[in-house]
Structure formats: C-alpha cells, structure tokens
Amino acid sequence: MKFKYCPICGKRLSEKSIGDEGLVKFCLTCNRPYFDMPASCVEVLVINEHNQILLLKQEYISKTHWTIVSGYVKNGETIEETVMREVLEETGQKVERMKYVESYYFKPKQLIMSGFIAFVQSKPFNDSNEVDDIMWCEIDEVNKYIARVDNMSGIHFDNSMRLLNL
Numbered sequence: 114m115k116f117k118y119c120p121i122c123g124k125r126l127s128e129k130s131i132g133d134e135g136l137v138k139f140c141l142t143c144n145r146p147y148f149d150m151p152a153s154c155v156e157v158l159v160i161n162e163h164n165q166i167l168l169l170k171q172e173y174i175s176k177t178h179w180t181i182v183s184g185y186v187k188n189g190e191t192i193e194e195t196v197m198r199e200v201l202e203e204t205g206q207k208v209e210r211m212k213y214v215e216s217y218y219f220k221p222k223q224l225i226m227s228g229f230i231a232f233v234q235s236k237p238f239n240d241s242n243e244v245d246d247i248m249w250c251e252i253d254e255v256n257k258y259i260a261r262v263d264n265m266s267g268i269h270f271d272n273s274m275r276l277l278n279l
C-alpha cells in the first residue's frame with residue numbers, strides 16, 4: 114500500500130528525509146511518517162495424519178485450479194493466530210502443530226505472505242462461504258490440481274515438501 118493521504122487526519126502527505134530511509138511520506142499535522150507497506154497474509158499447506166494435502170477450490174481466486182488455505186492477518190492477532198483461524202474458518206480442521214517454511218512477496222497484490230505447514234488430524238469439513246470445493250489429495254496427485262500461475266500455492270507446496278523431505 115502506498116500512502117497519499119494521512120489515514121488519521123486526511124491531509125495530503127508531504128515528503129521528509131528520515132535517517133537512512135531517504136524521502137518518506139510524512140504528515141506535517143500529525144508529525145508522523147508513513148512507509149509504503151504490503152498487506153500481511155498467510156499461505157498454509159494443511160497436511161493430515163495420512164500425509165494427504167488439503168486443497169481448496171475458490172472461484173474468486175482461480176476458476177481453473179485448486180489452491181491452499183490463505184488469508185489476511187487481522188489487526189490485533191499474531192501470524193500464528195491467523196494460521197489457526199483461517200484453517201478453521203475455511204476447512205473446519207483444528208491445527209495441532211505448525212511449522213514456518215518461508216515468506217513470499219506477491220507483487221500483483223502487494224502482499225507479504227508468511228508460508229506455514231499446518232498439521233491436523235482430519236475432521237469433517239465445514240461449510241465456508243469462501244470455499245466452493247474442498248478435498249484431501251495424495252501428495253503425488255497435487256501437481257495435477259494446484260495453481261502455479263498468479264498464485265503462490267504451487268511454490269509453497271514445493272518448498273514445504275522439500276522441508277518435510279516427502
């Protein structure tokens with residue numbers, strides 16, 4: 114997100130030279146800088162006790178391919194809380210343990226995505242408005258379905274498999 118107006122007082126921002134940062138957008142009324150910032154998200158590969166991978170069909174993300182759980186970090190929660198909340202909301206699965214893998218910058222939407230693996234004991238799926246279809250997929254079948262264009266699901270799946278040695 115690039116700031117043009119102060120989100121507090123609404124005035125147009127000036128620019129000010131700050132330390133090593135160079136020219137930064139600055140509100141002269143509120144006397145505070147505004148750094149360009151990405152929105153913070155999570156990208157979560159959910160894996161169950163049978164080593165199956167959870168895939169989602171979400172039409173608003175991809176009409177042709179399946180993706181993994183993702184979502185925005187809400188102000189006030191930690192990234193780990195976002196992982197647990199998004200997995201529960203979108204799939205009904207309870208995260209028992211999680212492992213950080215890597216982060217990704219998704220330029221088209223200016224997102225910084227923290228990539229995790231979430232381990233669950235499979236439970237019945239819930240009914241989420243954001244999910245059009247959901248399935249457990251064998252690891253060697255994932256590549257048939259997973260989104261690799263304009264989406265981080267595929268690369269995060271690859272990195273997670275490398276980390277788990279699967």
Ligand SMILES: [Zn+2]
Pocket residue numbers: 119120121122123124140141142143144
């Ligand atoms: Zn201001």
